[in-house]
Amino acid sequence: MANTIDLFCWPKKDDLQSFSPHCLAVMAYSQFSKASVRVHKCARLQQYTASLPVAYNNGKMIEGMESVFTFMRSQGWNADYGLSEKQQADTLAFEALVKDKLEPAILHLQFVNAENFSNCVRGYYANACSFPWNFYIPGRLQKRAQLTLSALQPTSNRKSDLPDSSLQKKVITEARHCLSLLSKFLHDKEFLFGDSPRTMDAVLYGYLAFLLKSNLPNNVLCAHIRGCPNLNRFVCHVDDQFMKSVPKASTTDASVIIPRLSLSDDRKAQLKVLASIGIGVTAMLAYALLSGIISITLEDDPDADYVTFSVDNRCDDTQHEETTDNSQQ
The missing domain is CATH 1.20.1050.130 (Glutathione S-transferase Yfyf (Class Pi); Chain A, domain 2)
Known part of the structure; x- marks a missing residue:
């Protein structure tokens, strides 16, 4: 046995x-x-x-x-x-x-x-x-x-x-x-x-x-x-x-x-999954930027030692414009 x-x-x-x-x-x-x-x-x-x-x-x-x-x-x-x-x-x-x-x-x-x-x-x-x-x-x-x-x-x-x-x-x-x-x-x-x-x-x-x-x-x-x-x-x-x-x-x-031998394979698999998640998030952000859903504006102040930026969400503006058009009609 x-x-x-x-x-x-x-x-x-x-x-x-x-x-x-x-x-x-x-x-x-x-x-x-x-x-x-x-x-x-x-x-x-x-x-x-x-x-x-x-x-x-x-x-x-x-x-x-x-x-x-x-x-x-x-x-x-x-x-x-x-x-x-x-x-x-x-x-x-x-x-x-x-x-x-x-x-x-x-x-x-x-x-x-x-x-x-x-x-x-x-x-x-x-x-x-x-x-x-x-x-x-x-x-x-x-x-x-x-x-x-x-x-x-x-x-x-x-x-x-x-x-x-x-x-x-x-x-x-x-x-x-x-x-x-x-x-x-x-x-x-x-x-x-x-x-x-x-x-x-x-x-x-x-x-x-x-x-x-x-x-x-x-x-x-x-x-x-x-x-x-x-x-x-x-x-x-x-x-x-x-x-x-x-x-x-x-x-x-x-x-x-x-088994210790298998843990290295498990680690490789985990990295693959994390990489897939990272690629998916990156793709969504890229789509949002290219389609204009999100825009980033740099604000350069000559008197400051740093550069600031702001993120605008276009979805709210678009929905507001559509609502205004509908009310006017």
Whole structure:
């Protein structure tokens, strides 16, 4: 067995241990397999990559849900031990089904639905990240989701990198069908393959718990899940029996275990973000000056040892002139 794994995840929100289905799945798997882990909220390096969850152990970093599962198995923490060949094949089939049919709908609800992104998702990721990442990460995650969803559209309909409105109905319909199939397979069992939780149970928990507890303003799949009593029971059972015991790291541990080698890359990324912000501010000021919105007047007093300048805002004058013209008409 390996030493304790440091697991970096997006932080909790409301009743969710994390606001990420993949992070929730990895947390659940660590409990199912009895892995030795410490869970940290996101750190600087992972904020830049935006690829949480990330596992770190003995100088090695593993990014992404599937990769973390594979690493834990390689270290002896295997929740799928004892599955028959048919059950292993079913696991692969269900993982593919969820990734192809359920994950696109969740991405759409989070990052394409304007109400959800503006009122909930953007604010969460901005609060979870430190400056200047709070300006960068929400947009980066949204762009990544948009590119993923646009790839699902037929090439003939792909006019840009943005998913069109017709895609929403398609992904939501397929997600409902996927949830119904999973509910039918679960039936009245405690877990998908009997009395013991497996990898697919961890994946299913991550998606279901997110949809049920994320409190998105516009969440059409939540009602569908609530209409499947066995799926609700499944989430409650995992919460009560496993998720309450997820080990938390102290606030001082996170800064200690981040690899020194990666911090230089993180610093370079931070400088790039700051440079982008600086370029944007400079461009806005240049536009304001060239368009006459703002004017700068130098006042040279021959009796003084310095030169003063004043800044005039033309917007107020323009609005005043328009108001005067309208009143005269």
